[in-house]
Amino acid sequence: MIVNIGNEPYGNQNHGTWAGDTSNAITRLRAADLDHTIMVDAPNWGQDWTFTMRDNASTVFAADPDRNTVFSIHMYGVFDTAAEISDYLGRFRAARLPIVVGEFGHNHSDGNPDEDTILSYSQANGIGWLGWSWSGNGGGVEYLDLAVNFDPNNLSTWGQRLFDGANGIKATAKEATVFGNPPTTPPPTTPPPGGCTATYTITNQWPGGFQGDVRVTAGGSAITGWTVRWTFANGQTVNQSWNVSLTSSGSAVTARNVDWNGRLGAGASTSFGFLGSWNGTNAAPAVTCTAS
CATH class of the missing domain: 3.20.20.80 (Glycosidases)
Known part of the structure; x- marks a missing residue:
């Protein structure tokens, strides 16, 4: 509770x-x-x-x-x-x-x-x-109802987005173990010794634009800072970023930690995001991470 x-x-x-x-x-x-x-x-x-x-x-x-x-x-x-x-x-x-x-x-x-x-x-x-919220809103915010008149078979547009859309309930929800069989726990993974790794993910995309997220993970020992680099192969550009100090030179991108997210314990992670432009192809580039 x-x-x-x-x-x-x-x-x-x-x-x-x-x-x-x-x-x-x-x-x-x-x-x-x-x-x-x-x-x-x-x-x-x-x-x-x-x-x-x-x-x-x-x-x-x-x-x-x-x-x-x-x-x-x-x-x-x-x-x-x-x-x-x-x-x-x-x-x-x-x-x-x-x-x-x-x-x-x-x-x-x-x-x-x-x-x-x-x-x-x-x-x-x-x-x-x-x-x-589920249903029953009033005072001019009835558009926040997920279900029309509390009917689970009659979802509003907002309800359809939250239940059926990207990263919504159907795509991400997991049954609590008290209601069924407990999930199989995968064996623990050991982070690589020293250094850091980075994972590049396109979290949202629309014609001409996209949102990216990069997760930085420390290796087997703590780090005090990190630098992530990648090179776009399809002419993409970064227009805006957050939680990072990011610079571009042509297709090459360099992203460095800011003051408050550079120190990571062994195996700990942080992430930063950005908005970019693309045209034609938006393939995810290979990324490298260097720790300090």
Whole structure:
């Protein structure tokens, strides 16, 4: 069981006390012998546009003697670009703090969320999410209903996207072991000694453009920095990147860590993303990784 201590308890005022109040609430719950996972929502109606939760998450996490608190970001109009989504979630990953997208939709009165990136980035990086919401919305946000009149056989356009689309429920969901036979656990793999490796993935593609994700993994010992290189063979170009310092020279691309994601423990991973252009063919290039 997960205990959410408050659904969007802080709006756009008085959120400066969020960190202290949340830490105090966690401490009191633990003192009352509640050892459940505790979920805490960001202020600003969950969207944290002031970065209050992002910048104080480590302090709140440290206040939990069980170290069993997960942070919940609600992604609506504030998160309408791939860069904003990947940067926010990436900072929690780099800090090794648990994060979930506790709510998100395909549209909202404050802007058009980038649901495709939310789903693809979460899937690529093992982040949980809750699509909002099943049915019964009112007050002008009925478009957030996944099912029409609670009927599972009558999904809305949003419901069809979340259930049947790329990185959606049908493509990614796994049955909990309490409902069936436990899955077969593959044998553990040993990371290569020293150095680092990198994996290039095209997470989304459309005519003339695409989104890429590169995962960097340390070898058998810790590293303090990394550099990833590749050469496009089909004329692709990078237009925008996040969580990385990236430069291009013709078709050659060099990507170096930024200040907060260069240090990786043995076998640990981080990732960065980018938006690019293509025409004709968009083959994934071979990548190399050099550690420092």
